[in-house]
Amino acid sequence: MSTSKPAPSRRSALAVLAGVAAGGSLPFAVAPSANAAASANAATPSGTAAAPSGTAATSAGTTVPMAPGGKLPMVADPSDPWHFTAHPSGALTTRVLSGTPACLEVSDGTGVLATLTTGAKTVTVRGPKRWFTEQKKPFADGFARTTTTGWGTSPGGGTWTRHNGVAGDYFLESGRAVVNLTASNASRHVFLSDQLVGDFDAAARFSFDKVPTGAPVSLALSFGVRDVDNHYRARLEVTPAKDVRLVLEKELADVSGTLSPAVTVGTGFAAFDHWWVQVEKSGPVIRARAWRDGTPTPDTWHHSVRDPEQQPDKVFTSGSLGVRALASQGATVPLEARIYDFVVTSADWADPPVVCHDTWVRVLPEPFDGTWTPALEQRVRAWAADTSPDALAYASMFRPHAPAVTDPALQGAQVLGASGYSETDDAGLRYVGADFHEYMGLAWTFPASGESTGTPEARWKGNLDCSGFVRMVYGHHMGIPMVLYKDYDGRNLPRTSKRQATNGPGTVVASGTDAPPSLTALRIGDVVFFDATTDPDDPEATAGVVDHTGIYVGQDQHGGLRFVSSRKTPNGPTMADLGAKSILNGAATDLYTKSLRVIRRF
Incomplete structure (x- = not known):
């Protein structure tokens, strides 16, 4: 069945649904911490990247505002004074900003209210402050992939890297990861690339291919890892007497110590017996337990301790x-x-x-032609008091921990909610191809070009690739007309990131052929394009060709200019740094900083 783009009234209905899903009239409306609110109260965001006043963020060490027990990707403060004052405040005045592209700044009695760009539909509007954040999503690695060396990339947790020994000591085989211990007193480590994990709950299932002789052997779940010489570990030890013991250890500057002494958790170990080790870290408290696979999880922890170290740099x-x-x-x-x-x-x-600021991103029905009219004034005045979801809110609704929302007008299809990128192939690599309508599991008709699709394959449902994510936000939810593979007329939104960069709607803000362009004119809501990958088998991923895209969100608490995009390693839309830093102004060697090529304002 073919389905066309929902009408504006349907998007209004979705705004209500999103509010209900979040438990309030505002999308994800919860009160931030007092410290977070105080750090942002003085901000007057303009929507630009260059002006600190436009991108206020929480100070270092500030508690991130979260919903109770939650990790929602966007929060707003319903006690913000914005909600209790008139919008706009007084008469509106306008001025033309210098520079390219041409912009018109609209102000009221309290400052800059909105900015319009000639040739673009997107408009930045001042609204209540919001906090955009992200927390790690759970994942499970069953090692069901083939690699030529090492353990490859986990499905959502980062890449496994080996330490000590030779490459041949680490391999995957028949749905298991193997460390081949070829020398007595051989210590072998494999760590995930994500170095920022704080509190967590994790478990691993271990085994050995034989009962040890001569001395014990062990497998440990390592955590708080800085390097091979500095980390914690919950070590499952098997003795020649076939006893199974669990000990909680800390290695500091290559010196191993015991946090909690060994506890015997089983006897009679036989080759290929499987044992689980679970570790839970909550603040300074570390808990660990172990049990034989197929038996009940113990009701209590075998270890529950705090690191007695008092020096902060020696606590992981x-x-x-x-x-x-x-x-x-x-x-x-x-x-x-x-x-x-x-x-x-x-x-x-x-x-x-x-990222904290008061900039909202709205979309005009037609590109701004540079003329300020009574109709535009009426629209901007209406937006000034509008808290229905904007482009940034919709973009947040596909990141980790966002609640699912369905649309009765689209056969009950899910139209919002945490998205993946795609399924993995035999090598553990993710397929490219999930468009916005495939996330919903629906066939689609594109009125702008007359193109239609069939019902998508089930494997794409709930997933979005990078250009599909941009189309979901700016096309499906914000109303910019879309096409598939024809009618690239500069008004419609094409399917691929390459075509969006060269033939997409709106106007190019900045571009570079072999190097990143200037970020001076960058504004919140701009769409950013990268030449990020090289693959000789994929013409869309060769040097000199745009192959990735995302949406600029704003400046973070450390000064990083953050964007959100759907990516393979994190398995879905993210504004975080798993796999590569999602910032535009990082070090010259950072993937997305060095590979930025086009900034476009839709």
Whole structure:
């Protein structure tokens, strides 16, 4: 069945649904912490990247505002004085800003109210303050992939990197990860690339291919990892007497110490027996337990301790997660240490990205032609008091922990809610191809071009690739007309990031051929395009060709200019740094900083 673009009234209905899903009339309306609110009260965002006044953020160390027990990607403060004052305040005045592209700034009695760009539909409007943040989403790695070396990339948790030994000691085989212990007293480590994990709840399923002789062997769930010489670990040890023990340890500056002494958790170990190790870290408290696979999880923890260290730099409040394998001195080798599952049920970044400002991004029915009219004044006045979802709110509704929202007018299809990127292939790499209507599981007709699609494959449902995410936000929810593979007329929104950059709607703000363009004219809501990947088998991922896109959100608490995009390693839309930093002004070596090529204002 073909389905056309919802009418504006339907988007209004979705605004109500989003508010209901969040428990308030504002999308995700919850009160931020007092510290967070105080840090933003003096801000008067203009929507620009260059002006600090336009991108106020929480100060370092400030508690991130969250809904109770939640990790919602966007929060607003219903006690913000904005909600109790008139909007706009007094008469409106306008002035033309210098520079390119041409912009018209609209002000009321309290400052800049809106900015319109000649040739573009998007308009930045002052509204109540909002906080955009993100927390890590859970993932599970069952190692069901093939790699030529190492363990490859986990499905959403980052890339596994080995430390110590040779590459041949680490491999995947028949749905399990293996560390081949070939030398006595051989310590082998594999860590995930995400180094920012703070509190978490994780478990791993371990085994060995034989009962050790001569000395014990062990597998550990490592955490708070700074490097191989500095980390915590919950170590499952198997002795030649077939006893299974669990000990909680800390390695500091290459010196191992015991946080909690070994506890015998089982006897009679046999080759290929599977054991679970679970670790939970909550603030300074570390808990660990272990049990034989197929038996009930223990009701209590075998270890529950605090690190007694008083010096902050010697306490691992955050770090990577991983695995450590050891054949103790005197153990008979070789033998295989096997990992069958690595499951992170929940995890928080210790320093998540936070963007705070009062800029909202709205869309005109037609591009601004440079003339300020009574009709435009009426529209801007209406937007000044509008708290229905804007482009940034919709973009947030596909990031981790966003609630699901369905649309009765689209056969009950899910139209909002945390999205993935795609399924993985046999090598654990993610397919490209999930467009906005495929996320919803619907066939689609594009009135602008007359193109139609069939019912999408089930594997795309609930997923969005990078250009599909931009189309979902600016096309489906904000109303910019879309096409598939024809009628690239500069008004419609094409399917691919390459075509969006060269033939998309609106106007080019800045561009560079072989280097990043200037960020001077960048404004919140701009669409950013990158030449980020090289793949000889993919013409859309070759040097010199735009192959990735996202939406600029604003400046974070550390000064980073953050964008949100759907990416393979985090498995879906993100404004965080798993796999690569989602910032435009980072170090010259940062992937997205160095590969930015086009900034377009729709």
